[in-house]
Amino acid sequence: MVTLKDIAERVNRSVTTVSRALSGYSDVSPETISVVRETAEEMGYVPNTLAQRLQKRSTDTIGIVLPVSSQGYAEPFFSEFLAGIGETASLFGYDLLVAYAHDSNEIAIYRKLITGRRVDGFILSRTLRQDPRIEFLTSAGFPFCAFGRVEDAGDFPYIEEDGDYAMGLIAEHLVSRGHSRIACICPPQSIMFSHVRLESIKRHLKRLGITLAPDMVKIGCFTQKEGYDAAIQLLDNPRPPTAVIGFNDLIAFGAINAGKDRGLKIGKDLAVTGFDDIPMAAHYRPPLTTIRQPIRKIGGMVVELLLDYIRSENGDQAQPAVNPDEIAGQDSIPRGWMETASRQNRQLLLRPELIVREST
Amino acid sequence: MVTLKDIAERVNRSVTTVSRALSGYSDVSPETISVVRETAEEMGYVPNTLAQRLQKRSTDTIGIVLPVSSQGYAEPFFSEFLAGIGETASLFGYDLLVAYAHDSNEIAIYRKLITGRRVDGFILSRTLRQDPRIEFLTSAGFPFCAFGRVEDAGDFPYIEEDGDYAMGLIAEHLVSRGHSRIACICPPQSIMFSHVRLESIKRHLKRLGITLAPDMVKIGCFTQKEGYDAAIQLLDNPRPPTAVIGFNDLIAFGAINAGKDRGLKIGKDLAVTGFDDIPMAAHYRPPLTTIRQPIRKIGGMVVELLLDYIRSENGDQAQPAVNPDEIAGQDSIPRGWMETASRQNRQLLLRPELIVREST
DNA sequence: CTGAAAGCGCTAACAC
């Protein structure tokens, strides 16, 4: 492996000079620069990342810790999120370190990654209302950015989908279709998004003159199977719902199957909605009415927010490594969000979109 | 951040001694060891991973490069694979670096990761019959382990599911159910597993006295949508198939929907099989007959094979960092496979299992 | 414009 020293010997210069020539310092003679660069090229020199990192005391790596119990993390939804993160990270010259933790040792993993100086910051997702990870990272003063907020609005960067707005869309949609007996199937309420969505749907229905009956709410579901079981219980109720709101698409799929098994025509006898719009949603039978989130893009934005934060902490200027235009807002993401995010507390609220299909 | 030097000053010893005490060298006095260890503990010392790695010229990191065009990588199948890799890697004290590449710059990414000395080895998946990644890594002499082999049996470690055996199971199953007009929907034939499966199914059907007609084979599909479209074409054929073999579960889901849309009763008028047994397969309507692969475990095994290889290259003994028993074969994986793998060329063939459900 | 020297934090060879 060719090192700076090798080049230095070859061009009869010091290692220092070679280093500076390579990084294009202004105080190196043009000739030296070109000789050094050519030689480096010719010898196939590539800097040793480890050495660079040790020296500048930064890892250029962002970490994400995933639960091994893949409950809900196995969704396509999540691969997309990860892809968004990875793509954007590499755009900025950062590596993505993925670690897997059991529930029991989650904090330990974070601690290990921090103390071993293996990452410069973390991405968190699926925040809890009271999130020990966030408490830990906050108290440790270590940079992170979350997809989702916590109950007691902390002062950390995050992106949050506007669950309240989304539930408003769903409520209006269902009510406009004439439904009044409406049910919800939700993940545990300890999860922030699940809590927000449930409270929101209650509020919006109330606003529209409808009460969400307690026995119309099933809590603690993630998977299709669980969604199915919960829906069966709902449908076997003496006064069954005419509409079921699944808090994610998989749950909704389960509810659709349950409806079918009870002899109901989905979209007519029973309306079902989902959340996320995973690719399969459009191809399910019937196609699922759901809330679309630009999840890949969200992954990218979370990274930007994090890097922006890390840099500001270091007193650096926030500077996209590659082509800023490739990153900055397109499609459904508001242009200029980055500026907004930087100015305000790096806390972003994203408006998702209702996709109406045949399941309602 | 507390360093060896800090400890050294505190205990009035040299940095060297502290280092050796901490790593439990035999030539340090017991007292020194205990003083050093206690002080380290007390001061909250954690070694700087970067420094350690620079010094021992190894990154303790394994890399995996994923295509950003998530075609088929967004499947649950894949998240599971990744989880298996990550879990096992951390068990052995390795980090998992995930990079995303566009098709065009894939090799460039590998090169960059190698030359920048950012990983000690790679995991590859979804191998091609002629795989440029494998050619590159082989010629670069860089360690890797693949899930899947290539056409011209190269001399590198890999794990392969026994596609031929699996297709034999499917062929026998369908034929025993009385089918003779059978169709296949496959990913591109450039992909090794797709090629193997197609050739195998042909051979097995032939063995059972059935010819797979050319117009009964649709090639180039990954997604549910593509599977659907292909199945529609097959069913609109003047002599439509009575059984469709999807080369992955998503394709099979598409085929099921197509059958339904053509008014066929799945499992009766039309049999459909899949491959992989993603969680949803059991909950689709009807539940899907498919081939199960212990994909998470496979991810783990691929890592072990890789680490085994890396260590052997370094002349080290292969030594699981944690509890070997947690890793070694359980369930459907043959016990003692690791030994076998080490002795033979680190090339493993795994027998998948047929899960019969109502779609056939 | 260039180089010597120092140091990032750690490990290892070699004395004493």
Add this chain to the structure above:
DNA sequence: GTGTTAGCGCTTTCAG
């Protein structure tokens, strides 16, 4: 047993 010296490969003062 323990310390000195050297070095991993790079960047960054600071002299000249």
